[in-house]
Amino acid sequence: MEFAFIFTKINILIIILAICSPCKFIQSPMDFGSSSLLQTTNTSSIDFGRIIFSPPSAVLRPQSTDDISLLLTFLSASSFSKVTVAARGAGHSIHAQSQALDGIVIEMDSLPSDIHIHKKLDDEHGFSYADVSGGALWVELLEESLKFGLAPRSWTDYLYLSIGGTLSNGGISGQTFKYGPQISNVLELDVVTGKGDLITCSPTKSSELFFAVLGGLGQFGIITRARILLQDAPEKVKWFRAFYDDFDIFIKDQELLVSMPDLVDYLEGFVVPNEESLLSSSIAFPAPLHSVPSFHLSNVYYCIEFAVHDFQVEPSVVEQTVEKITTQMSYLQPYIYSVEVSYFDFLNRVRMEEMSLRARGLWEVPHPWLNMFVPKFGIKEFKDLLMDNMSLNQFKGPILIYPILKNKWDTNTSAVLPDTEDLIYIVGVLQSAAPAICSAECLAGIVRRNRRIVGAASAERIGAKQYLAQQPSLLHWRSHFGGEWNRFVARKARFDPLAILGPGQGIFPRVRLHGADSTWQ
Template identity: 35%
Template sequence: MTQPQNRRAFLAGFTAASVILAFSPSARAWLSEPEAAADAVPLPPLDGQLLFAPDDLGAAADDFGHILHHTPFAVLLPGSIADIRRIVRFAHAHRIPIGGMSMIGNTHSVYGQSQVEAGIVINMASLAAIHEIDEDCALVDAGVRWVDLLAATTPLGKSPPALTDHIDLSIGGTLSVGGIGGQAFRHGMLVDNVLELEVVTAQGRLVACSPTRHPALFHAALGGIGQFGIITRARVRLVDVPGMVRRYTALYSALVDMMADQEMLMDDGRFDYVEGFALPAEGGGWMYQIEAAKYYAPGQPPDDAALTGDLGFAPSTLTAEDLTHFDFANRIAPLVAFLKSIGAWELPHPWIDTFVPGSQAASFIQSVLDQTTADDMGGGPILIYPFKRAAVTAPFVALPDEPTVYLFSLLRTAPPPAVPDLLAKNRAIYETLRDLGGKRYVASGVPFTSADWQDHFGAAWPAFVHLKHRFDPRRVLTPGPAIFD
């Protein structure tokens, strides 16, 4: 239906590479002269480009975290889904690892999850068409960004029911890890609002799947960390939205008071969106800000007193602003533009996102905040908000086994010398949380071993291993998370 930019112009913007014609499996090397190796295998014909230039490889050896750097052999800019199938079949045959959930420049992976040492990274940005927008769904390429989809659907009075706070992310990459935002208490994660997928498995098969058609692959790919296939298209759910949003914020001096109000709002459903933050307090320590949003039709604003009158915040701190639905969804964009303008976007981001059991949330979050300073955060936000465990159905999105779960995220920005210490703190936070029955969000910067992953998936681990063997028996897809030794 729409193509954000001409594919030929997009491909032309990348560095031209030397002419590579073949691959030598024994030497693990690309060849410009196939006769240089007895076992040279010619590259498959492509509609797009396979890039080998140092600048392109350097870009693929980085992510939003700017912490780990694994350099691939090549970067694929697919000109078609057929290109992905061809290169994946080639990689599978010759045991070349594939970075299977990467869209360079539009990912929040912070610890090398989509990188691949001496393999091939697929940059899905060249496949970014919106093919259909219907009454209740949209069919999109995996490289489409949520902001592009919103720009197309909000004029029609429609939106995906759940969104991440930062919508300048690719749909395929987000669906590979889960995707969470302030609508999760009502609609679950982004992976819970997908109707169909097209997935390329490690053998190069293109499989159309849904809850009733090839359901094992469908459920495994959503939140499956790129382990079972490469999402190339998705049919995502749309709901009617009235066009305007009133966004409320207010401050609390005590964490437990904000959390009590958040849980009340989650249960009674008066708002369409609920989040919260820890903010540096004057003189040290933290204060707490609730953020809630109510959707409404133009000319029919909500009743502020009815929505907020029974909440326990300091009344003088209440603010309300009216935004279009698109501007509310894209409210982070001005901050991102500012951070890019001062160079902060390019600094390391040793983030940790956690899922905390509701029964332990107040004490655990407070204990972490008591050991965290504003300097530790480097100006990055701290997110705190609850959602209902039952709203999340993807089997490999690991969550605590309690009815209420809190997202608790320390989204740090740090100078490079501070990164090792902050990663060590992340690991210590994780270990304490693990012992309480909590989990980490897989995009986090937390050093993990294969044993950690087994603990992370818990009872789902045998199924995870079984499906990995079924759909990626040579384990070539997405080695970045280091799930398997």
């Protein structure tokens, strides 16, 4: 059987690694009776989505980058084998992107979580940056950089994600309109390619690999170190939420705030479909909503969330900035709220929601999420598409809608955006499906609904692209990449010609070396 053949190859690898390296290689629980090993292997077949479960044959917990290089060098020399490898950071993928059915999962959190902060000498020379392990979490980088009064410029909403994991996708949040995604704020990378080569790359050194890996869905190499651009961190943040009952005005005000990057430091928007959604979204917002819009069956509200950094130089500066912003907005009177929090607490705001959900047993449940990039001209039709396909009064979870600017993204990276105008909306339908409420049949129905929405939204009339995509076939992947498909295939043939890496994405089948690129056309 194929599985037995793969397992024999893994046994050989274990012997090689045991001789050459102190790394820990955990074999399948079929060979080891230890419950601790069983738990570790099982964890590698689970992700945040909890929709697909793909058990690997083995799990590697490397102690150094050389361990990863040794594994991939061995596999790339074995063109007759079909073993695949997936790098797993914090395991927050949605559709098994960090899993490797019958293959090998590399648990990146076992690498030393080294973080080195380099502060610029003065305002005239150089810049500040951090060198950080690919398996480290963004919250760890934030905690360390704040000791120097610094922080990265661009974030994700949730900080307990790995550096390498978000850089393999994009890394987006409310700062994206101003500074671009996280992949636009990287200076240098250490990458182990699918051939086992350890390469230091940057925009000027091995640049093809550098840009391929950023947003590359783990297809070209494994990020083991990243050099992240830093800037001065504010002491506090003035954080606002303003409510709307008209979608057009909601969108108009968001686009107004995007046009004010010198004043606004963070911007997101979300749909408030029901009263429960309003209450759950307010857990992290430490200000009492003393009066809220009244919900009826036909009501749908919208909320703009924005923030202004406070460096505490002159108290009047922030107040003047806030006044310039709010006097131009057309929110629903009197529903605007503000709070002042520390910079760390603001960036770590989703952690409070996580703790609340964990306490209620609602965190480790299926998450059939849908994330889309929608062009400005198609956002109203996309909103209607969502409304027509969902029962909003029963919806559980946030629905994000906020704008970014395409010119903040480097087109050399592998990330895919709509091939349209500069202003694009991020839409995140972040639904939870607790088994007590949503059965397996219910979950499958949500997944099918999301696929229908993606199909309709990807049509030319809306022109949307999926983010954190999981496409059902090669034809769908080609359509997803559009004009960038040939470049993506060429990069794959150059850096991972045997298609060892990223099997969970389902883009490239494991192939022999010769004729690999033509197989994927």
